[in-house]
Amino acid sequence: MSAFYYKFIRVDMYNIVENRKKVIMDFVESPMYVPMKEKELATFFGIEKAKRYELKEVLQELLLEGKLEITKRGKYKKSEKKFxxxxxxxxxxxxxxxxxxxxxxxxxxxxxxxxxxxxxxxxxxxxxxxxxxxxxxxxxxxxxxHANSQVVGYYQKSNRFGFVLPDDTKIFKDIYIPQGKGNGAKTGDKVVVDITDFGNDKKKPEGKVVEILGKNTDIGVDILSIARSFGLPEKFGEEVENELKSIPKKVLKKDIKGRADFRDKVTVTIDGEDAKDLDDAITLEKNGNVWHLGVHIADVTNYVRENTALDKEALQRATSVYLVDRVIPMLPKKLSNGICSLNQGEDRLALSCMMEIDEKGNIIGHNICESVINVNERMTYTAVNEVITNSNEETEKRYADYIDLFKDFKTVSDLLRGARTKRGSIDFDLPESKVILDKNGRAIDIKPYERNSATKLIEDFMLAANETVAEDFFWQDIPFLYRVHENPDPDKMKSLAIFINNFGFTLRRKNDEVPPKEIQKLLVNIDGSDAEPIISRIALRSMKRARYDTVCIGHFGLAAKYYTHFTSPIRRYPDLQIHRIIKENIRNGLSSRRIEHYRNILDDVALQSSKMERRAEEAERETVKYKKCEYMLNHIGEEFDGIISGVTSFGIFVELENTVEGFIRMSDLEGDYFEYNEAGYELVGEFTKKKFVLGQKVRVKVYDIDRLAKRIDFKLVKEKNGRGY
CATH class of the missing domain: 2.40.50.140 (Nucleic acid-binding proteins)
Structure with missing residues (x-):
């Protein structure tokens, strides 16, 4: 008998699967091996028929690990597949x-x-x-x-041990908590668990309780649990707190020296009513036929210096996170709401992008400089909108001194937007919602976010500054961070074209490419139609995700060759990062050593910023979903009108007018057996040919709600035939 035979028999005495796998692989990798079937391997190793299942288990594991593969004739050989x-x-x-x-x-x-x-x-x-x-x-x-070194969930106490049921319904196994590792948690507590052993197919993950958040009925614990599950840090460390002590509350005279002084210009901020971190302000003047627009951005880098504890923590967080009941800031409040915030009546340091705009909305000149400003008026979107639309006489009286300025803002905004539209910029105006909470943090209403003329003009001004800065530094050929949005995948554009054709719309493609202008035309054509919400959503899903990169490849959605994020350094790290580069370049130019330094770090900054942006979006979305479930608990049994917002092989999603989305299981669709047509985004009845199609209007009843899974179940009451338009 061969040495391999004795090895397999010997380890069989100890029943050690890992050793058996090694014996098999040693044999397979030996020069004498030729591909064999399972029966031939069993014969070679002298394994009796009653125990061949053990060999089968070992071979199956090696297949799953990618170490072996099976030929068409059923023979095992070393895998040539690459993982x-x-x-x-x-x-x-x-x-x-x-x-x-x-x-x-x-x-x-x-x-x-x-x-x-x-x-x-x-x-x-x-x-x-x-x-x-x-x-x-x-x-x-x-x-x-492993991504989940910590898990948040409900603690359940047993006699000598405990279990944690994860909040994340995508984690399928409970976490076993050995005796003495429960940290005093009681049944029903929301806890944070450090996983000490990830387990395997036959063994549950194991962990220890490191924090008790409270009962889920306690105010704020529901959202805190979601924040913890995403690893969002609430507090700043001791080192950061110590650095804050040396940061002044007022702008120092020495920091103003050498800066452009714009304190004599009429300057305003326009933000939401609740905003406290004001990082952009605007000035506007006209000289002949040329508008002079100033976008002044808080100079955060004057206080957050490179490689300090503040800077490292800001990069780690990379973005502020806006949850339904709290903000988890990128920077401590002393900075974000204090010395960095462009508060009314206070001298503030800024980085200013001064643009010259002609009567066609073209930016014909610019200057980027360090500055000092003093905001005359802290405005809100609501107030500015009421002034420029002449919709509130009282507001107009209150801001009589600024009416002409606001009207000019609107004029320049229209010019910039017109120029962007002309080149093909896409504007998805999908409904977003705001959950209204009572003093105890419970959801009492869901309202749409208002996107009015004031929000649009700020958007236009910020986009203009971002493009201007990006183009400037692209042509200087200096290491930089860009906000990029790649062209859509041709296959997805083909699917979109087929889908919208069912509604009577077309999408022109050239060499499988779709220019932004074609998407823009589509959105104009569907504007106001019943098909608009669903086609807009599908068109958006067909786009790639915008991200940060060190290579300027353009922004498809904006139809822009050059784009960056310059205007929000209080809440976005990429903006803060490029401010450093801009300031160094303005002062002394970048030395070869500093150019090399930025080339070495910027790829990692781009990757970290993109990753943390995705985490923030997911956390924000999950908290909204949870509160929507909480709100709808008071409406179980009630009927609502909605449209089919998603079609899958296991059911349909329906979105109500208040943006709440629920699910109807396939098994609850009565009257036929329905098959999923992926290309047509529809379910089709096998016998009746009845259809449930994306965009179709339906009436539903709220049937069941699972807050933990953040899922709302509907039952169909009736539907409108066809596509609902």
Whole structure:
């Protein structure tokens, strides 16, 4: 008998699967091996028939790990497949997807092949099947990095141990808490758990309770739990707090020296009523036929110096996060609401982009400089909108001295927007909602965000400054951070064209490419139609996600060759980062050493900023979903009108007029067996040919709500035939 035989038999005595796998792989990788079937391997190793299931288990694990593969004739050989690294995105139903950077589509992972990966883990994946028509399918062979070192959930106490039921419904296993590791938690407490052992197929993850957040009925604990589950830090560390002590409350005279002094210019800020971190102000004058627009941005870098504790913490957070009941800021309040905020009547340091704009809305000249300003009036979007639309006589009296200025703002805004529209800039005006809370933090109403003339003019001015700064530094060929938005995937544009054709609209493509102007034309054509909400949403889903990069590849959505984020350094790290570069360049120019320094760090800054932006968006979305569930608890059994906002193979999503979205299970669609037509975004009855189509109007009843899963279930009351337009 061979040495391999004795090795397999010997380890069989100890029943050690890992050793058995090593024996098999040593044999497969040896020069004497030729591909064999399972039966041939069993014969070679002398494994009796009754125990061949043990060999089968070992071979199956090696297949799942990607170390072996099976030929068409059923023979085992060393795998030639290469694995890919990606992020595992779990689904509540057990399966998942792996998102691999550089791939246009995700890889589908059936539930039985997830290899114990948790949502967010970085995994090794092998593709098993891939064709042009179907999504790639594969299996996970290993976990490179765990994403969930901490988990938030409900604690359940047993006699000698406990369990934590994760809030994240994409984490399918409870966390086992051994005796003495519960930290005094009681049944029903919301807790934070450090995972000490991630377990395997036969063993639950294990952990210890490190923080008790309180009962879920306690005020604010619901949102705090979501913040913790995303790893959002609330407090700043001791080192940061110590650095804050040396930051002045007033602007120092020495810091004003050498700056352009704009304190004599009429300067205003325009923000929401509740805003406290005011990082942009505006001035506007006219000289002949040329408008002189000043966009003045808080000079945060004067106080947040490179490589300080403040700077490192700001990069770690990368963005402020706006949850329904709180803001988790990128910078401490002493900066964000204090010395950096452009508060009325206070001298403030700024970085100013002074633009010259002609009568066609073209920016024909500019100057970027360090400055000092003093805001004359802290305005709100509501008040400015009432003035420029002549809708409130009392407001007009209150701001009589500024009426001409605000009207001029509107004129210049229209010029800039017109120029952007002419080149093909896309403006998705999808409804967003604001959840209104009572003093106890409970949701009592859901209202749409108002996007009025005042919000649009600020948007126009900020976009103009961002483009101007980006183009300036692109041509200087200096290391920089850009906000980029790549061209859409041609296959998605093809699907969009087919979909909108069902509504009677067309999308012109040239060499499989769709210019921004075509999307813009589509949005104009559907404006005011019943099809507008759903086509706008599908068009937006067909776009790629904007991100940060060190290479200026343009911004598809804005139809802009050059774009960056310059205007919000209090709440976005990329803006703060480029302010440093701009100021260094203004003062002494960048030395070769500093150019090399920025080349070394900016790719990481771009990656971190993009990653933290996604985290913030997800956290914000989850808190809104939770509060919408809370609000709808008072409406169970009530009927509402809505439209079908999503169609899947397992049911349909319906969005109500108040932006609340719920789900109708396939099993609750009565009268037929429905099949999913992915290309047409529809369910079609097998016998009746009845259809449920994206955009179709329906009436639903609120049936059930699961706040923990953040899910609302509807039952269909009646539907309008066809597409509802």
């Amino acid at each position: 890919l690294l990606g992020e595992f995105i779990a689904n509540q139903r057990g399966f998942g997807f792996v998102k691999v950077e550089g791939r246009d589509s995700d890889i589908f992972i059936p539930a039985e092949y997830t290899s114990n990966a948790m949502n967010g883990d970085t995994v090794k994946v092998v593709i098993d099947m891939e064709s042009g028509e179907k999504k790639a399918e594969g299996h996970i062979i290993g976990i490179e990095k």
